[in-house]
Amino acid sequence: MGSLRRIACSALSAGILLIPSVTPVSGQTPRHEWLKRCGIVFIGRVVKVGDVSFADVPRSARTVVVRVDEVLEKPAAVSLVKGDKVTVEVKEPSQFRDGARVTFYANGWIFGNGLAVHEVGHEVSPEISPVSEPGASSPRREEFAQVRKELSDAELRSRVQKADMVVVGRVTAIRPQALRPVGAQSNLVLSEHDPDWQEAVVQVESGIKGARDGQEIVIRFPRSLDVAWYRAPKFSLGQEGTFVLQRDTLSGSPKAMLGGAEVDAYVAGSRQDVLPKNEAPRVRALVGS
Amino acid sequence: MGFVTLLLLLTVFTGCRTSPAPPAPSPRPGSTLGAVVVVDMIPASLSGEENQDSEPFLSVHPTDPRKMAASAFTPNPEGTASGFAPVFVSEDDGNTWSLRNIVPSAGPVGTGDITHASTGGTAAALYAGILRIPGNLLLNELRTLDFASSGAMSVQASRSQIDQPFVQAARIGLNDRVYVGSNDFGAAPRTATLDVSLDGGTTWKSVRVEPRDTAGQDGPSVRPTVARDGTVYAAYFGWRSFDGNVATSDVVVVRDDSAANTFQALVGSDGLPGRLVAQGVSIPWSNGPTLGQERIGSTLSIAVDPNNSSTVYVAWGDRVGTDIYTIHVRRSTDRGISWSADLRVIANATNAALAIANNGTVGLLYQRVDGSGSGSRWETRLEQTRDAFTTTQNAVLASVPADTPAIQFLPYIGDYNYLLAVGDEFRGVFSANNTPDLANFPQGVKYQRRINATSKTLEDASGQSVASSIDPFYFSIPVVR
Numbered sequence: 228m229g230s231l232r233r234i235a236c237s238a239l240s241a242g243i244l245l246i247p248s249v250t251p252v253s254g255q256t257p258r259h260e261w262l263k264r265c266g267i268v269f270i271g272r273v274v275k276v277g278d279v280s281f282a283d284v285p286r287s288a289r290t291v292v293v294r295v296d297e298v299l300e301k302p303a304a305v306s307l308v309k310g311d312k313v314t315v316e317v318k319e320p321s322q323f324r325d326g327a328r329v330t331f332y333a334n335g336w337i338f339g340n341g342l343a344v345h346e347v348g349h350e351v352s353p354e355i356s357p358v359s360e361p362g363a364s365s366p367r368r369e370e371f372a373q374v375r376k377e378l379s380d381a382e383l384r385s386r387v388q389k390a391d392m393v394v395v396g397r398v399t400a401i402r403p404q405a406l407r408p409v410g411a412q413s414n415l416v417l418s419e420h421d422p423d424w425q426e427a428v429v430q431v432e433s434g435i436k437g438a439r440d441g442q443e444i445v446i447r448f449p450r451s452l453d454v455a456w457y458r459a460p461k462f463s464l465g466q467e468g469t470f471v472l473q474r475d476t477l478s479g480s481p482k483a484m485l486g487g488a489e490v491d492a493y494v495a496g497s498r499q500d501v502l503p504k505n506e507a508p509r510v511r512a513l514v515g516s
Numbered sequence: 517m518g519f520v521t522l523l524l525l526l527t528v529f530t531g532c533r534t535s536p537a538p539p540a541p542s543p544r545p546g547s548t549l550g551a552v553v554v555v556d557m558i559p560a561s562l563s564g565e566e567n568q569d570s571e572p573f574l575s576v577h578p579t580d581p582r583k584m585a586a587s588a589f590t591p592n593p594e595g596t597a598s599g600f601a602p603v604f605v606s607e608d609d610g611n612t613w614s615l616r617n618i619v620p621s622a623g624p625v626g627t628g629d630i631t632h633a634s635t636g637g638t639a640a641a642l643y644a645g646i647l648r649i650p651g652n653l654l655l656n657e658l659r660t661l662d663f664a665s666s667g668a669m670s671v672q673a674s675r676s677q678i679d680q681p682f683v684q685a686a687r688i689g690l691n692d693r694v695y696v697g698s699n700d701f702g703a704a705p706r707t708a709t710l711d712v713s714l715d716g717g718t719t720w721k722s723v724r725v726e727p728r729d730t731a732g733q734d735g736p737s738v739r740p741t742v743a744r745d746g747t748v749y750a751a752y753f754g755w756r757s758f759d760g761n762v763a764t765s766d767v768v769v770v771r772d773d774s775a776a777n778t779f780q781a782l783v784g785s786d787g788l789p790g791r792l793v794a795q796g797v798s799i800p801w802s803n804g805p806t807l808g809q810e811r812i813g814s815t816l817s818i819a820v821d822p823n824n825s826s827t828v829y830v831a832w833g834d835r836v837g838t839d840i841y842t843i844h845v846r847r848s849t850d851r852g853i854s855w856s857a858d859l860r861v862i863a864n865a866t867n868a869a870l871a872i873a874n875n876g877t878v879g880l881l882y883q884r885v886d887g888s889g890s891g892s893r894w895e896t897r898l899e900q901t902r903d904a905f906t907t908t909q910n911a912v913l914a915s916v917p918a919d920t921p922a923i924q925f926l927p928y929i930g931d932y933n934y935l936l937a938v939g940d941e942f943r944g945v946f947s948a949n950n951t952p953d954l955a956n957f958p959q960g961v962k963y964q965r966r967i968n969a970t971s972k973t974l975e976d977a978s979g980q981s982v983a984s985s986i987d988p989f990y991f992s993i994p995v996v997r
Contacts, residue, residue: 266594283607283614302593304565306966306977335594336666338602339614340964342561416701417733417758418679419803419811419931420628420653453803454571454589455628455649457925477652 645681
């Protein structure tokens with residue numbers, strides 16, 4: 228469904244500058260927590276409490292129809308623009324009245340002719356909002372960007388902390404998996420979901436965690452284009468990067484051959500674990516933090 | 517894969533050898549199709565999507581057929597963080613569809629495989645078999661009592677090393693019977709397996725239906741079908757040898773009559789359970805773009821006459837001569853004991869799906885590559901016959917470029933699609949290039965997502981162009997009489 232990245236809306240109005248601050252909790256605002264857990268953020272005006280905006284949505288006392296004023300974040304695939312009516316299933320309907328202007332932090336519920344979402348959190352906005360200059364920078368936009376950066380750093384820090392090895396290196400060879408699976412996965416399996424394991428031999432330029440400068444390591448990866456594997460990181464000869472790695476518990480063979488000896492094999496679990504080389508300073512900073 | 521190759525031991529011949537291709541069926545005179553409905557299932561609220569929504573599947577509420585659930589390799593629009601993948605739901609006979617995230621799987625496009633069947637009930641019960649992500653060929657057998665709700669499906673059973681779960685279900689008496697065909701590598705070398713539950717998924721029994729020697733495993737497709745009288749057939753590929761590129765396979769049918777679930781009602785001439793519909797066919801195994809950007813290797817379908825369980829049809833794909841992949845259709849009218857020669861042969865085709873309507877009309881859905889190179893097209897066609905394919909009534913549902921859009925992953929359009937008989941309609945799903953060019957859809961087409969019919973392009977909510985991709989399409993077509 229195309230990129231699922233969250234996109235920041237280009238038209239953050241100054242209206243949201245007037246949204247009241249929310250109370251910090253443990254050094255972070257509820258907004259931080261909501262942003263961690265939501266995929267859709269928009270400002271809208273409550274049209275009717277206890278109603279729905281399209282036929283597929285079950286009406287209840289908790290469903291609220293909201294007309295969208297501004298879309299702050301949404302997945303790229305989702306169609307949501309100013310003027311759309313959205314059904315929000317809110318947590319506490321008594322907090323809403325018709326005509327209220329509200330920022331909703333939400334997750335998708337029903338994607339149909341219209342959009343219905345579940346509330347993660349909300350902030351009631353003032354009624355009168357000044358108009359921003361087109362393209363003007365907004366403190367709220369900066370706040371969202373800052374929150375996203377914090378979340379991104381926290382996710383990367385968590386991955387690095389859980390990693391068995393983090394290196395900056397260069398792929399010097401690509402080869403089929405040299406050692407066959409052992410144990411429970413030793414039966415040969417011919418499936419359309421066959422990962423077609425390959426090995427990338429990597430010359431470590433800089434060991435950040437669990438590796439020495441100059442060391443050679445083996446990263447195992449699935450070459451398959453099958454639906455189960457196509458999003459897994461692929462490696463190519465000459466590729467350079469900052470690699471966040473786990474010991475291989477996926478392929479069925481924890482060891483690889485290198486220079487005639489058995490060594491631990493590693494995997495990069497997701498595309499987020501294969502970073503550009505120039506991300507190394509950021510990763511080092513996170514390891515040290 | 518280095519594969520153990522065993523010689524095929526042909527001690528007894530019980531099936532029909534591949535025979536010369538039958539003549540192409542004649543167009544059936546004197547009847548015309550009524551209203552045909554073809555709907556692009558991507559809803560308006562996802563007009564910006566560009567995913568490859570391949571391998572569609574369909575379930576219809578048996579007593580309230582306005583309600584349907586469908587699936588494809590469709591991602592949760594918000595990503596994988598929630599841990600749930602979507603199904604499509606329609607409550608208006610397929611005219612509109614919406615997505616609800618109720619399937620517990622967190623793959624980039626939902627699951628690794630998904631099929632399902634509805635038994636209706638007081639709401640809209642749905643049984644599903646998925647390969648859950650993350651997981652290692654992790655089968656989850658799932659149930660919801662109401663697929664139209666947004667409640668998560670519950671996991672009834674789970675185990676690893678399973679391929680291609682294929683679900684059929686029926687309410688027999690007061691109980692839901694659920695049958696899940698799969699290729700269970702935990703049972704190697706005789707991997708063809710049926711998971712059976714006679715109590716709505718509360719308890720399960722795994723039945724190993726392959727009694728003969730294999731090449732180390734059977735083929736991925738194990739397909740059950742259930743008649744109204746409770747007779748259950750299943751078809752599978754008994755792989756007898758494999759040379760790294762081609763499997764030499766039997767097409768085997770087993771049957772169970774009494775809910776004993778031994779699936780030993782049919783016995784071959786070798787004294788072992790299962791009749792050989794075809795023996796020693798060559799099935800190319802190509803896990804890369806091979807036929808119109810699609811992989812090939814395990815196309816299989818079976819359908820029983822709902823009102824006469826003696827009549828059963830099987831369709832499968834193999835290689836004949838220089839064809840890339842050829843579909844064959846055969847029939848038994850004596851409860852699977854004896855089988856016809858080929859009734860229908862279709863070159864360069866895949867994704868055969870059979871269904872039989874209440875009046876005995878047989879529907880055959882398939883997708884065929886017409887032409888080659890940049891001019892090639894994926895043609896999706898439904899054939900109907902009332903005389904075992906001597907004559908057919910055909911409808912081309914889609915004819916779209918086969919070389920665009922570029923493949924994102926495999927399967928490109930699906931390792932299978934699906935067809936059901938519902939009252940006086942055949943209903944089904946297929947995946948195809950979604951370019952809104954009406955010439956691509958000879959029966960007409962309805963888009964829910966935003967399109968520009970003049971420029972023949974897709975648009976997002978703000979009117980910006982959206983690249984063409986593979987979408988799932990629902991169709992309904994009247995059963996010929």
